[in-house]
Ligand SMILES: Cc1ncc(COP(=O)(O)O)c(C=O)c1O
């Protein structure tokens with residue numbers, strides 16, 4: 262293995278041990294409740310970025326990911342896992358660009374096995390975790406909260422794996438039937454789909470609560486697959502480089518509009534920028550659950566009730582990765598981040614102090630699309646460009662329209678295939694998108710799920726009873 266410096270990771274709340282990549286991968290959430298960030302951003306120079314144009318996706322992925330992994334995983338193993346992860350995609354370019362207008366592009370991130378952008382990171386995460394667990398002779402209990410897509414992608418990546426059991430918490434009745442069936446039809450005994458009587462924020466709060474319950478966390482060897490896990494963000498940085506290089510970076514800047522919920526995908530764009538990619542604007546696109554758009558306008562992060570929309574994966578109020586941005590914008594001031602997160606927990610809101618707010622506003626724009634505008638955008642894009650959008654991507658295209666300029670290409674992240682939301686798409690434009698043939702049997706397969714109250718103790722008891730990694734007496 263080539264010798265190179267070990268990248269270290271610190272917690273946004275400044276009160277947890279500094280770790281290397283493999284430990285961050287297995288930990289998920291830091292023990293002080295914070296999220297891990299790299300101590301420095303590896304830099305890619307202009308020549309390297311230019312060389313990405315036209316290269317196979319897995320080669321670019323290796324170049325982008327490798328500096329963050331340090332000595333944690335041997336280079337040949339890393340290279341081979343990256344190659345394997347992206348071999349599972351149906352499109353040879355993995356994340357192809359489709360042009361919708363003179364300067365408007367959709368980057369299709371949904372050619373993986375579950376038709377959502379989550380596959381891009383999750384296919385690699387499954388392999389990386391298995392590799393590190395095998396090296397350590399360990400098992401892990403994987404937990405995840407989902408508003409629809411993370412769950413299916415995680416289950417697909419971990420189903421049947423010997424070293425892990427996976428428990429996915431989703432809001433009962435609040436995901437599309439395709440999304441639900443992706444979680445409830447796999448028959449492997451290590452897969453557990455838990456339908457909770459609550460919303461996504463309840464599911465995510467329970468996942469975080471389990472990480473903060475150390476006796477439980479250690480007893481079941483808890484690991485997380487949400488984007489609180491740094492490895493998820495890391496894998497998502499790659500496609501920003503791939504698409505920007507295809508459009509002329511580093512010689513010209515590129516802007517991105519990102520349909521946003523948990524702020525993971527767009528934070529990966531921020532990371533790409535920190536690594537040297539000339540990103541002009543990063544645009545946050547939200548649905549009616551517009552806490553991030555309101556926050557940029559007012560400087561206050563303020564939760565309101567969650568409204569169900571036709572883009573259920575973005576029906577989120579507590580946006581985990583915003584904490585990573587707050588850490589960056591406050592100069593990694595763990596105490597300030599801790600205080601803001603405490604206020605959020607206690608009163609449901611906090612104010613972003615200056616100059617952090619100005620810093621955030623200098624990098625990001627934000628806009629929202631309501632149900633009517635999203636449906637109209639699906640219809641007009643089909644009519645004008647002959648392209649069928651899913652409701653999440655449609656929000657991106659709608660909001661991108663506010664910020665596009667003739668000088669800079671705008672890439673909208675196409676986060677899901679329209680066939681995951683056939684009812685909403687059909688209602689908007691009259692066309693019912695068909696699932697790819699290999700996924701059709703799932704629609705009549707037997708479902709297996711456990712309905713539980715949105716209560717941490719109930720979920721922990723279920724996991725203790727069913728996880729093979731439970732270590733008695735620890
Ligand atoms: C289809 C789709 N679009 C957008 C998002 C928002 O992504 P993020 O949570 O990374 O902001 C999600 C879920 O996270 C999703 O499933």
Ligand SMILES: N[C@@H](CCOP(=O)(O)O)C(=O)O
Pocket residue numbers: 406407408409410411412486487488489522523525574575581
């Ligand atoms: N929209 C997500 C919510 C969880 O996001 P994650 O990126 O933190 O896993 C989903 O579809 O589950």
